[in-house]
Amino acid sequence: MTELVLSDLLRSVLRGLEITVILTISGSILAFVCAFVFGLGRVSRWRFIRVFSVCYIELFRGTSVFVQVFWLYYALPAFGLLLSPLLAGILGLGLNVGAYGAEVVRSAVQATGRDQYEACCALNFTRYQTFRYIILPQAFPRMLPVFGNNMVELMKASSIVSLISLSDITFQAQQFRIRTGQTFLPFAVTLIVYFILYLGILFFIRSVTRLANPQKVKV
Amino acid sequence: MISFSKKIKKYSFILGISLSFLYFIHSADCRANGESRPTRLEKLQKRGYVRIGLSNEPPWTVIDADGQVGGAGPDLTHAVFQRMGVSELQGVLSTFGGLIPGLLAGRSDAISSGLFIQPGRCQAVAFSEPDLCDREAFLMKKDMPLALKTYRDLATDSSLQVGVPAGGTEEREALAAGVPASRLVPVPDGPSGMIMLLAGRIQVYSLPASSAQHLVDLWRGQKFSLVTVEDAPVMCAGTAFSPNAVDLRDAYDHVLAKLKADGTYDRILRAHGFDPSLARGHTREEFCRGKESL
Amino acid sequence: MIIMEQIAASRPMVQISDVSKAFNGISVLDGLNLEIPIGQKVALLGPSGSGKTTILRLLMTLETIDAGQVRIEGVPMYEGAPDAPCLLPEGQIRAVRSRIGMVFQHFGLFPHLNVLNNIALPQILNGQAGKTEAENRAHELLQMVGLGEKAYLLPDQLSGGQKQRVAIARALALQPDILLFDEPTSALDPQRVSDVLDLLNMICRKTGTTMLLVTHEMEFARQFADRILFFDHGQIVEDGAPDVVFTNPKDNRTRAFLGLPVIDV
Ligand SMILES: Nc1ncnc2c1ncn2[C@@H]1O[C@H](COP(=O)(O)OP(=O)(O)O)[C@@H](O)[C@H]1O
Ligand SMILES: [Mg+2]
Numbered sequence: 001m002t003e004l005v006l007s008d009l010l011r012s013v014l015r016g017l018e019i020t021v022i023l024t025i026s027g028s029i030l031a032f033v034c035a036f037v038f039g040l041g042r043v044s045r046w047r048f049i050r051v052f053s054v055c056y057i058e059l060f061r062g063t064s065v066f067v068q069v070f071w072l073y074y075a076l077p078a079f080g081l082l083l084s085p086l087l088a089g090i091l092g093l094g095l096n097v098g099a100y101g102a103e104v105v106r107s108a109v110q111a112t113g114r115d116q117y118e119a120c121c122a123l124n125f126t127r128y129q130t131f132r133y134i135i136l137p138q139a140f141p142r143m144l145p146v147f148g149n150n151m152v153e154l155m156k157a158s159s160i161v162s163l164i165s166l167s168d169i170t171f172q173a174q175q176f177r178i179r180t181g182q183t184f185l186p187f188a189v190t191l192i193v194y195f196i197l198y199l200g201i202l203f204f205i206r207s208v209t210r211l212a213n214p215q216k217v218k219v
Numbered sequence: 220m221i222s223f224s225k226k227i228k229k230y231s232f233i234l235g236i237s238l239s240f241l242y243f244i245h246s247a248d249c250r251a252n253g254e255s256r257p258t259r260l261e262k263l264q265k266r267g268y269v270r271i272g273l274s275n276e277p278p279w280t281v282i283d284a285d286g287q288v289g290g291a292g293p294d295l296t297h298a299v300f301q302r303m304g305v306s307e308l309q310g311v312l313s314t315f316g317g318l319i320p321g322l323l324a325g326r327s328d329a330i331s332s333g334l335f336i337q338p339g340r341c342q343a344v345a346f347s348e349p350d351l352c353d354r355e356a357f358l359m360k361k362d363m364p365l366a367l368k369t370y371r372d373l374a375t376d377s378s379l380q381v382g383v384p385a386g387g388t389e390e391r392e393a394l395a396a397g398v399p400a401s402r403l404v405p406v407p408d409g410p411s412g413m414i415m416l417l418a419g420r421i422q423v424y425s426l427p428a429s430s431a432q433h434l435v436d437l438w439r440g441q442k443f444s445l446v447t448v449e450d451a452p453v454m455c456a457g458t459a460f461s462p463n464a465v466d467l468r469d470a471y472d473h474v475l476a477k478l479k480a481d482g483t484y485d486r487i488l489r490a491h492g493f494d495p496s497l498a499r500g501h502t503r504e505e506f507c508r509g510k511e512s513l
Numbered sequence: 514m515i516i517m518e519q520i521a522a523s524r525p526m527v528q529i530s531d532v533s534k535a536f537n538g539i540s541v542l543d544g545l546n547l548e549i550p551i552g553q554k555v556a557l558l559g560p561s562g563s564g565k566t567t568i569l570r571l572l573m574t575l576e577t578i579d580a581g582q583v584r585i586e587g588v589p590m591y592e593g594a595p596d597a598p599c600l601l602p603e604g605q606i607r608a609v610r611s612r613i614g615m616v617f618q619h620f621g622l623f624p625h626l627n628v629l630n631n632i633a634l635p636q637i638l639n640g641q642a643g644k645t646e647a648e649n650r651a652h653e654l655l656q657m658v659g660l661g662e663k664a665y666l667l668p669d670q671l672s673g674g675q676k677q678r679v680a681i682a683r684a685l686a687l688q689p690d691i692l693l694f695d696e697p698t699s700a701l702d703p704q705r706v707s708d709v710l711d712l713l714n715m716i717c718r719k720t721g722t723t724m725l726l727v728t729h730e731m732e733f734a735r736q737f738a739d740r741i742l743f744f745d746h747g748q749i750v751e752d753g754a755p756d757v758v759f760t761n762p763k764d765n766r767t768r769a770f771l772g773l774p775v776i777d778v
Binding site: 008009011012015070073074075076077078082162163164165167174175176177178179180181182183 | 276277282283284285311313314316317320323325326409410411434437
């Protein structure tokens with residue numbers, strides 16, 4: 001194997017990695033926001049918001065992320081909305097994973113015991129105070145492990161963006177194969193890179209979990 | 220029973236939303252078709268670059284590690300557009316399956332990626348006159364004592380598994396010659412086809428001759444034999460335009476004919492190992508009409 | 514002005530008028546009337562399911578009534594017709610609610626906050642004190658309930674009796690005019706009960722706060738209360754001073770409950 005081929009592979013992987021990382025991080029941020037907006041919207045007092053949230057959640061959970069990204073990129077231009085490939089990718093992945101996240105937020109919030117709401121009422125908290133200081137701090141740590149899984153799923157799903165002319169790491173590996181005929185090397189490298197990204201997400205979620213959980217004092 | 224009908228209500232609601240969404244897209248499409256734009260070329264000239272939909276199919280299209288675009292198709296298209304007053308070519312890289320949707324969605328101005336002209340595709344896009352033409356080839360392992368020359372030969376030997384490019388024209392040719400669908404194996408890309416050959420998953424890999432030659436060159440250490448298919452017609456690719464950009468396509472054809480006449484065409488094709496003489500005498504009409512031209 | 518204040522002072526702290534309440538069509542309270550003067554310590558006794566908790570919960574606005582009216586020192590909690598009362602809107606009901614505190618059977622402490630913050634946060638969120646002031650007050654209250662050195666532990670690092678004492682301190686921190694206790698010792702180990710009862714006794718002596726206590730500790734109710742209410746099926750069947758109710762109740766259901774011989778009519 002020549003040095004030329006190796007440097008070609010390195011450049012391809014790095015360029016693909018950049019796209020994969022951008023998609024994973026931006027997509028996760030969008031998914032996080034959607035999860036909260038629609039997860040809480042789902043239990044809102046206003047019927048309209050509830051219905052709207054349910055529509056979003058079911059529409060995006062009930063159809064494949066592949067089709068969603070395809071629509072955002074190839075069908076929206078018919079409305080005169082020409083999203084850049086990167087934006088379409090982030091939107092598709094973020095909205096899809098956000099719909100799953102919304103159910104996580106909803107169930108975590110609803111898992112908080114009734115006694116907590118009643119204590120808040122007895123202490124004369126407003127609805128906002130109840131949510132902000134009592135419900136959310138208890139529900140958030142419960143969401144984190146599932147959010148971590150969702151983030152890993154998003155990272156793995158990000159390889160579908162080759163469909164919309166984004167060169168993520170899987171696509172780059174594939175291009176490298178087509179250029180060189182090498183199959184083992186690019187996919188071995190891709191495998192390792194994905195696994196390292198996975199470990200990164202794991203580490204991130206662990207750190208946030210540690211921050212979000214109350215610190216016990218030694219008795 | 221109650222929860223069942225509730226569910227039906229919920230899903231029909233969602234379905235309704237999606238359908239009205241579809242309807243809007245459809246009507247938007249109709250509107251776009253209705254209006255004609257005589258200034259399409261001028262727009263490109265003013266913008267200074269043309270966006271070309273590509274998938275990596277060497278030697279038709281070659282994309283290097285830094286994303287630089289080359290290969291017979293893009294080089295020829297670039298030369299034509301330069302003559303038309305559009306100096307720069309910008310590649311819009313996607314998978315083979317994403318090429319036509321991307322063109323129709325306005326993501327690219329044209330496709331130049333070895334897209335063969337065939338009746339089905341003529342319905343969807345406006346092809347230029349043929350630019351890159353090729354014969355069909357079979358790739359086999361050299362140590363296999365197979366005397367295959369035609370698709371009909373593939374049909375007679377029922378032990379053969381035949382690899383064909385996914386979404387390519389070879390599948391139809393083989394079916395027409397009597398090869399049962401159960402023995403046709405879709406191959407996602409060249410290197411995969413080679414690995415399938417080596418592993419014995421397929422015994423024959425049917426693909427355009429220039430693609431086959433490229434793969435044999437890449438696998439120089441391995442022993443593969445390449446056979447030109449005798450009962451297959453010459454296939455020609457064209458540069459594809461959106462159906463409402465026929466004016467642009469016509470301008471393209473005009474310049475393409477000039478390049479064919481002045482030798483530029485021959486020079487570019489030879490540089491990539493294509494035979495310029497194959498396109499002579501073939502027309503878009505003929506390929507769009509289909510079989511009876513055989 | 515003077516006359517107005519006198520009228521206000523003569524108003525009962527709690528006035529429950531013709532209140533009905535049903536759960537899923539099953540009536541729990543039916544036309545209940547009850548007045549509790551300012552500063553009175555009331556013990557609510559009676560068999561399980563007789564509606565004692567329901568009364569405390571509707572005072573705390575954790576339940577709404579189906580008919581009637583509830584007034585806190587003359588201020589109504591419901592608007593609309595008496596047969597279709599509607600709880601006041603959020604902004605107005607909070608002013609009434611701020612005068613009432615409640616201690617639950619199962620404590621209702623916030624598990625993610627340490628003991629100190631469980632007591633300090635409600636003061637801050639109610640705008641009663643800044644952070645430092647609220648924490649100082651929390652420390653004082655913890656000292657008072659005998660948990661001075663537990664300030665930085667989480668609730669689940671405490672025993673049941675300790676948790677309930679924290680919950681009491683938390684309720685006291687907001688200085689309510691009315692304190693509701695719903696079986697505060699029922700969830701505790703028997704040997705921890707006295708800690709909480711001693712604390713309740715102390716508070717009872719020290720403050721002029723109106724108190725309603727639901728309990729099954731008869732001896733304690735007798736020491737603690739100015740007035741005993743005996744409930745059965747949502748009705749007050751006995752209402753009087755502890756000595757009278759405990760030694761010579763007039764209703765047979767009370768007698769049966771207290772293990773006294775039933776009087777033949
Ligand atoms: N949320 C509720 N839903 C249905 N029934 C209830 C509810 N709360 C109380 N009840 C019923 O109301 C009656 C009175 O309950 P409660 O006030 O808790 O009694 P006590 O506290 O005296 O034991 C009981 O029969 C109980 O089952
Ligand atoms: Mg009770």
